[in-house]
Amino acid sequence: MSDEGYEWSKTHSFFAKMGGFVYRGQTIDSLRFLVLVKKNEVINPFVSVQDIKDKSKSDSIGKAILTLQLLWFTLQIVVRGSRGLAITLVELDTVCMAILSLLVLFFWWDKPLRPERPLLFYSPQDVNVCPPSPSALSKAWKKPGRLDRLTDIFTCTGSEETTSMGIFDEQVRQESTRLIDKIDKHGAGIASLCATWMILGALHLIAWNFEFPTEEEKIAWRIASLVLAGGPLALFGMLVIGNRSRLDASRVERVGFEITFLASVLSVVSRVFLVALMIASLRALPCSAHQTVAWTSYIPHL
Structure with a gap:
């Protein structure tokens, strides 16, 4: 303009x-x-x-304060991992949401x-x-x-x-x-949704070798995280192939709807499983999960 x-x-x-x-x-x-x-x-x-x-109702100062709070929490989790302290599944999920919130703040700063x-x-x-x-x-x-x-x-x-x-x-x-x-209204939205679910699932894969109360819960966590990360990727790939194929448009649309519905159901079920496993893991936390970071080892005289 x-x-x-x-x-x-x-x-x-x-x-x-x-x-x-x-x-x-x-x-x-x-x-x-x-x-x-x-x-x-x-x-x-x-x-x-x-x-x-x-x-x-907000300005750059308020957004900057929120950004600092999210970065501070993320930094604490990273330092806990570097010091060999246990990171709970709830903390990991929270830091995943913090990272996604930082991305939203970056793209919505002018909103x-x-x-x-x-x-x-x-x-x-x-x-x-x-x-x-x-x-x-x-x-x-x-x-x-x-x-x-x-x-x-x-x-x-x-x-x-x-x-x-x-x-x-x-x-x-x-x-x-x-x-x-001239603009594909749905393409960008689907791509953004797929990217969000993929990032969320990939971040949960960080807990691949975490301590779990049982081996079955560890396997369930791995499967749910893989489905959460891989489902949207498969959906996006199928949509790209469908748009470039020479098949009948109605058939491509029908297959695309079925794949989208299946991927959405699997993603929601995987997310529910992850939340259930987070809550269940609180019954048997490692001893180091109750320890705090000794910041004086990083910043003397703090």
């Missing part, structure tokens, strides 16, 4: 995805917003990053937190018809903290044009649809 004279950042994209931009009573995403700007359908599109961040009000965009025709009804706006936003879709908030009594304006111009709709069709 910089070519059109508008600066568009990741913060704008996040805010649009959350329903933060409203035009004619309908939330619009970044692609539809781009179409409207190109066709000069909106008259106040200049929204800075600071305007969006002002609506956020606003819980904005409560959208930014309303108008067209030149809207300005000449009627202003938005304050009572309708307050009614539509009676649930703060959620950017839900707005409908029928632009009303004007005493006029023949009492319309909700919730429908885009047909030409804009067609062009927006063509832009959206």
